[in-house]
């Protein structure tokens with residue numbers, strides 16, 4: 256364990272895994288003929304550890320028992336032989352629990368010890384992870400909040416507020432490693448502890464890497480705030496066709512990619528906040544009656560919405576968006592789409608995970624003095640963070656708001 260810790264510290268990017276293991280009680284000269292396992296059976300755990308697949312991050316610095324290794328091997332066999340059955344098989348550690356076995360000094364009650372096994376037993380239908388993992392009690396019970404575009408502006412103010420108010424680990428994510436690390440260090444100077452994870456929402460592999468990281472380390476996420484976004488300045492002379500494509504890519508399609516990969520990871524009781532804008536509502540009101548009706552329809556599905564947003568981009572490229580009922584604002588349309596998407600995904604969550612109590616909302620932070628909002632904006636980033644943070648910290652058991660557009664902590668008409 257000492258050597259594994261040193262490897263992690265000194266060669267953090269080398270992906271070396273170092274573990275100790277127990278082969279079980281094996282019939283060898285050392286253990287004698289009464290041992291229940293053959294040498295072949297005893298070899299299973301060491302060989303399993305020697306052949307952990309490339310890219311695996313765990314186990315590392317662990318003592319792996321033969322039972323644990325066997326769980327992992329069996330999980331792999333299940334995936335191979337019954338790939339469509341969705342069975343999840345994991346090993347776990349309940350922590351050190353006050354039972355007859357561990358004695359009265361153990362810090363955890365049996366109820367606390369039950370948390371990780373019960374969490375694994377009740378993974379929601381359709382969940383694909385964790386599977387074939389060793390799930391430790393510590394990480395599973397640490398709550399985690401993730402903010403996209405956290406290195407500056409509103410995102411940084413949201414991270415700062417969460418550091419003070421969220422009970423758990425707060426992740427500042429950013430597309431640029433240096434800018435993200437700098438922001439984490441700046442918060443540290445204020446006495447606030449945050450963690451960094453690279454996440455460029457325009458890069459699918461960055462999204463899947465980050466999702467895998469949170470799944471492996473924490474078993475999912477508790478709070479996700481989709482804050483990352485872009486806007487062309489009014490004075491920008493980039494052709495509207497390009498502005499439409501680029502703006503919708505980040506604000507709508509890439510944010511949707513994050514949601515696609517992270518929503519299955521959101522734990523029961525989780526909170527998801529999509530930072531949209533009042534501009535999206537104003538834009539909706541400026542659309543043709545037919546478009547308004549489609550956006551507001553409770554029947555609108557995700558695929559239909561994607562097609563609608565794609566049609567805006569294509570019509571803008573042909574210079575036909577105005578005649579097809581769209582207003583002249585790429586940013587506005589991107590946020591109309593994000594709010595509509597939030598409503599669709601909230602409806603789906605209610606249908607597919609009705610007992611998980613997850614609340615998903617879109618919001619407007621107000622007009623905020625950031626690089627995007629400019630210096631005339633009336634709200635500071637800290638004031639802008641109030642509504643997103645309020646939605647991220649809705650108390651356990653709250654049933655509302657869900658699938659709403661919220662501003663100044665109030666549900667707004669859509």
Ligand SMILES: NC(=O)c1ccc[n+]([C@@H]2O[C@H](COP(=O)([O-])OP(=O)(O)OC[C@H]3O[C@@H](n4cnc5c(N)ncnc54)[C@H](OP(=O)(O)O)[C@@H]3O)[C@@H](O)[C@H]2O)c1
Nearest residue numbers: 404408409430455456457483484532622623625626627628
């Ligand atoms: N400011 C306002 O008045 C206002 C009003 C309503 C809604 N909003 C919304 O609030 C959110 C934050 O805006 P802001 O005012 O704080 O803007 P900002 O100061 O320009 O910050 C935008 C953040 O998003 C990040 N970002 C952009 N593209 C990204 C990508 N592909 N992957 C990851 N991060 C990316 C930026 O990272 P880089 O530093 O690397 O560029 C930056 O951290 C946006 O969604 C915006 O639409 C703002």
